[in-house]
Amino acid sequence: MNANVAAAKAALSHLDIEGNDAAIRANSRDFFWYSPVLKARLDHVVADFVVRPRTEAEVIEVLKVCHAHDVPVTTRGAGTGNYGQAMPLAGGCVMHLKHLDRVKEVHPGRVICEPGVLLKDLDAACKAQSGQELRMFSSTWATATIGGFIAGGSGGVGSCTWGALRDLGNIIRLRVVTMEAEPRILEFRGEELARVSHAYGTNGIITEVEMPLAPAYDWVEMFVGFDDFMKAARFAEGVANEDGILIKLASVFEAPTAFDYFQRVKPHVTEGTHLVGLMVAPHSMDGFLTFMARRPDARMVYRSDDNDWARGPGPVFEYGWNHTTLRALKVDPSITYLQVRYAFPRHLELVERIRNDFSPEVLQHLEVMREGGKVMFAGLSLVKFTTEERLDEIIHLHEAAGAMIFNPHRYTLEEGGRQTVDDRQLAFKREADPKGLLNPGKMIAWDDPDWGYDRMYAWPGLKTAE
Amino acid sequence: MNANVAAAKAALSHLDIEGNDAAIRANSRDFFWYSPVLKARLDHVVADFVVRPRTEAEVIEVLKVCHAHDVPVTTRGAGTGNYGQAMPLAGGCVMHLKHLDRVKEVHPGRVICEPGVLLKDLDAACKAQSGQELRMFSSTWATATIGGFIAGGSGGVGSCTWGALRDLGNIIRLRVVTMEAEPRILEFRGEELARVSHAYGTNGIITEVEMPLAPAYDWVEMFVGFDDFMKAARFAEGVANEDGILIKLASVFEAPTAFDYFQRVKPHVTEGTHLVGLMVAPHSMDGFLTFMARRPDARMVYRSDDNDWARGPGPVFEYGWNHTTLRALKVDPSITYLQVRYAFPRHLELVERIRNDFSPEVLQHLEVMREGGKVMFAGLSLVKFTTEERLDEIIHLHEAAGAMIFNPHRYTLEEGGRQTVDDRQLAFKREADPKGLLNPGKMIAWDDPDWGYDRMYAWPGLKTAE
Numbered sequence: 043m044n045a046n047v048a049a050a051k052a053a054l055s056h057l058d059i060e061g062n063d064a065a066i067r068a069n070s071r072d073f074f075w076y077s078p079v080l081k082a083r084l085d086h087v088v089a090d091f092v093v094r095p096r097t098e099a100e101v102i103e104v105l106k107v108c109h110a111h112d113v114p115v116t117t118r119g120a121g122t123g124n125y126g127q128a129m130p131l132a133g134g135c136v137m138h139l140k141h142l143d144r145v146k147e148v149h150p151g152r153v154i155c156e157p158g159v160l161l162k163d164l165d166a167a168c169k170a171q172s173g174q175e176l177r178m179f180s181s182t183w184a185t186a187t188i189g190g191f192i193a194g195g196s197g198g199v200g201s202c203t204w205g206a207l208r209d210l211g212n213i214i215r216l217r218v219v220t221m222e223a224e225p226r227i228l229e230f231r232g233e234e235l236a237r238v239s240h241a242y243g244t245n246g247i248i249t250e251v252e253m254p255l256a257p258a259y260d261w262v263e264m265f266v267g268f269d270d271f272m273k274a275a276r277f278a279e280g281v282a283n284e285d286g287i288l289i290k291l292a293s294v295f296e297a298p299t300a301f302d303y304f305q306r307v308k309p310h311v312t313e314g315t316h317l318v319g320l321m322v323a324p325h326s327m328d329g330f331l332t333f334m335a336r337r338p339d340a341r342m343v344y345r346s347d348d349n350d351w352a353r354g355p356g357p358v359f360e361y362g363w364n365h366t367t368l369r370a371l372k373v374d375p376s377i378t379y380l381q382v383r384y385a386f387p388r389h390l391e392l393v394e395r396i397r398n399d400f401s402p403e404v405l406q407h408l409e410v411m412r413e414g415g416k417v418m419f420a421g422l423s424l425v426k427f428t429t430e431e432r433l434d435e436i437i438h439l440h441e442a443a444g445a446m447i448f449n450p451h452r453y454t455l456e457e458g459g460r461q462t463v464d465d466r467q468l469a470f471k472r473e474a475d476p477k478g479l480l481n482p483g484k485m486i487a488w489d490d491p492d493w494g495y496d497r498m499y500a501w502p503g504l505k506t507a508e
Numbered sequence: 509m510n511a512n513v514a515a516a517k518a519a520l521s522h523l524d525i526e527g528n529d530a531a532i533r534a535n536s537r538d539f540f541w542y543s544p545v546l547k548a549r550l551d552h553v554v555a556d557f558v559v560r561p562r563t564e565a566e567v568i569e570v571l572k573v574c575h576a577h578d579v580p581v582t583t584r585g586a587g588t589g590n591y592g593q594a595m596p597l598a599g600g601c602v603m604h605l606k607h608l609d610r611v612k613e614v615h616p617g618r619v620i621c622e623p624g625v626l627l628k629d630l631d632a633a634c635k636a637q638s639g640q641e642l643r644m645f646s647s648t649w650a651t652a653t654i655g656g657f658i659a660g661g662s663g664g665v666g667s668c669t670w671g672a673l674r675d676l677g678n679i680i681r682l683r684v685v686t687m688e689a690e691p692r693i694l695e696f697r698g699e700e701l702a703r704v705s706h707a708y709g710t711n712g713i714i715t716e717v718e719m720p721l722a723p724a725y726d727w728v729e730m731f732v733g734f735d736d737f738m739k740a741a742r743f744a745e746g747v748a749n750e751d752g753i754l755i756k757l758a759s760v761f762e763a764p765t766a767f768d769y770f771q772r773v774k775p776h777v778t779e780g781t782h783l784v785g786l787m788v789a790p791h792s793m794d795g796f797l798t799f800m801a802r803r804p805d806a807r808m809v810y811r812s813d814d815n816d817w818a819r820g821p822g823p824v825f826e827y828g829w830n831h832t833t834l835r836a837l838k839v840d841p842s843i844t845y846l847q848v849r850y851a852f853p854r855h856l857e858l859v860e861r862i863r864n865d866f867s868p869e870v871l872q873h874l875e876v877m878r879e880g881g882k883v884m885f886a887g888l889s890l891v892k893f894t895t896e897e898r899l900d901e902i903i904h905l906h907e908a909a910g911a912m913i914f915n916p917h918r919y920t921l922e923e924g925g926r927q928t929v930d931d932r933q934l935a936f937k938r939e940a941d942p943k944g945l946l947n948p949g950k951m952i953a954w955d956d957p958d959w960g961y962d963r964m965y966a967w968p969g970l971k972t973a974e
Binding site for chain 2: 149150151152172173177203204205206209210211212214215231232233254255256257259260282283284285286287288323324325326328329330331332333335412413414415416417
């Protein structure tokens with residue numbers, strides 16, 4: 043297949059096309075550089091051009107033109123993903139959905155909007171209209187888009203109550219455009235949602251989303267300190283198991299994460315402080331403080347509604363989820379991370395064991411989640427990177443201990459997920475992207491169905507560095 | 509202590525006092541008659557007079573006057589409790605709080621009101637003001653009061669999401685008046701709430717409550733039918749474990765409960781139909797129907813938003829919790845019930861074992877609850893009553909199997925609870941009701957600290973039948 047980039051670009055020249063090389067380069071990158079492994083392989087990746095459609099009709103036009111000229115299309119929102127989701131491995135067209143940012147309808151319990159609206163702006167619109175907000179969002183709330191969150195994310199702030207994005211009920215409806223000679227518009231609900239959610243835009247482009255909402259409260263944000271790590275972990279897990287206490291976030295940071303990497307928090311903690319970050323509904327604060335008073339080892343370091351800090355820390359959720367790694371990276375560029383699943387009922391035992399084996403090379407950073415109705419932990423461990431071999435060894439030792447890894451040092455859906463083919467996504471790609479032009483190189487099952495996962499997949503089509 | 513009833517009544521004659529004997533008798537009764545054991549012992553119980561204060565100041569006046577004249581005071585709301593909570597065992601004064609029905613303030617996530625407001629009216633006020641409603645309510649929502657629910661209830665519709673009333677955060681604040689020469693007004697939060705919540709008014713009178721709220725949705729109410737009982741139980745448990753599907757009710761009714769006792773449902777089921785009753789948020793219906801489609805054994809019998817029933821069943825929650833027993837009793841007066849705790853993680857196994865041992869003498873009626881963050885079952889089993897001895901035997905066999913019983917055939921706090929002294933409630937009674945005049949006979953710890961729970965407690969002060 044020979045892409046005729048020039049012809050496609052010419053045919054789309056009446057749209058908002060980015061011509062500046064520096065801007066094209068910037069729009070060809072996401073947060074893949076959290077991973078030294080991906081940085082070594084993808085740093086040179088760049089699209090041939092960037093187009094920013096203003097309407098669904100323009101999205102269809104882009105897909106149709108690129109289909110006609112065999113030009114790959116990699117779709118992006120803000121590009122805040124860490125798995126290289128939005129990296130255009132084969133060059134071609136990057137389609138940026140920032141102009142599709144309309145909030146169309148807000149109803150009790152749900153919102154209908156376009157994919158390019160920022161999470162922050164979507165929450166603001168829902169709050170203004172009816173005191174509602176998204177059930178969950180990524181820690182990149184201020185800059186990320188709802189479409190990017192759905193196509194490239196898995197959960198986040200709010201998952202301690204509502205579970206993961208993939209759970210039934212956490213996405214209501216997606217409107218999707220296919221990449222065919224005549225693109226079709228499809229509406230997915232229920233089982234069909236799994237075809238395109240968390241598919242990196244490999245098999246269809248989301249042009250409208252319908253998401254469930256929860257009440258927007260003036261969440262009280264807190265940091266609680268501990269001298270003992272497992273007490274901190276049990277505290278976070280315990281508060282999430284209090285059915286009457288409504289929370290939106292419970293993060294656990296092993297010492298010295300707070301002291302070394304949280305600059306505004308540093309004056310208020312010591313090197314030995316293990317920190318728990320929390321968001322609690324204001325009407326649950328009495329219950330929370332009662333819970334806390336029963337645990338005399340817990341001490342309040344910060345609360346957003348009552349503190350004397352000269353410089354506030356900003357939103358507590360911007361210390362959690364992937365922002366923890368970001369803060370650590372800024373101080374120590376050799377830090378990278380892992381995504382770990384500490385499943386119920388072994389979650390506490392597994393965390394303790396793995397910390398004993400790896401600290402301080404791997405520092406525990408836990409996010410409380412619900413999975414199948416049970417409180418457990420997602421780990422976004424901070425890893426002091428030395429070599430790829432050692433990183434792989436650490437991963438294998440986690441897996442051997444029973445902690446599943448969603449490897450953020452891989453750019454394919456399978457390797458960043460459960461290392462198995464998702465038949466629903468593959469089947470839909472066959473139907474919706476017969477030429478394989480959507481975000482190429484990200485779905486192993488499409489390119490190499492017999493891949494054995496014994497080593498890192500290297501997509502043959504990846505453009506080499508010049 | 510000699511009660512001077514006439515003097516107290518005279519001193520309170522300027523208040524709203526009930527003089528009619530039939531009305532006094534009616535106001536001296538609650539739903540104790542669900543239990544043949546309590547019916548045999550308490551049917552004759554009657555107060556000397558009934559007073560209905562209009563304000564907190566009048567409540568204080570009643571307590572002060574009755575204290576001065578050594579007159580017992582039993583406080584009641586609508587009297588819909590089943591444990592004889594509101595039965596004035598020693599006669600004296602019944603204080604009815606129906607006039608204290610003001611909704612004072614509604615804020616995001618919480619409401620402040622008086623204790624005598626009906627649950628139904630409280631929900632209506634919160635919904636009208638800001639689209640909110642109580643997190644949980646008893647199935648007697650249409651007739652019961654919020655104060656009665658707090659003083660005499662433990663949970664209900666909504667507990668599948670929010671846990672029990674006693675859980676931290678499910679009551680925010682209670683304002684309480686003591687029964688002393690000079691009654692004091694106290695405000696309780698946090699740990700202090702346990703002193704008076706679910707204390708049957710034995711140690712203080714609630715004059716104001718502050719409760720957490722949740723969003724009010726137009727819940728879709730459903731009945732789902734199964735041929736296999738354990739499939740029905742697992743379905744109800746499973747949907748409650750779906751973190752992204754918001755529910756307010758999941759009840760399970762063993763066959764032939766629906767066919768025999770649910771008259772408007774009967775034409776739509778068979779004798780062998782095991783039924784699940786549900787309330788699902790409208791924006792969770794897609795997720796719910798997806799969940800259901802994965803279980804081909806489940807068939808939709810009724811949904812409130814889409815049905816062709818000539819006569820609707822009314823609210824589905826009026827088939828659950830204690831309304832199940834009520835419906836069965838109306839058809840078969842020999843039916844009574846048990847309250848069973850099937851605790852996680854043995855809940856399903858225990859239900860199956862106990863059903864195998866006792867069905868059809870004991871029919872399973874389960875309500876999905878959360879306890880300590882885990883989905884489990886409260887059982888409100890329907891029991892075909894024969895003798896007190898057999899009932900006690902059934903209870904002992906449940907306990908031997910590991911299923912805790914909250915015995916609804918007892919009128920004391922301890923026997924209806926965990927058969928242990930609640931030191932917080934006892935200590936506060938010593939402080940707030942030194943003469944022991946509040947709802948006498950309901951707290952064994954007060955009257956007989958060394959009671960051994962080997963047989964049913966019979967309060968010596970209980971007035972004998974004439």
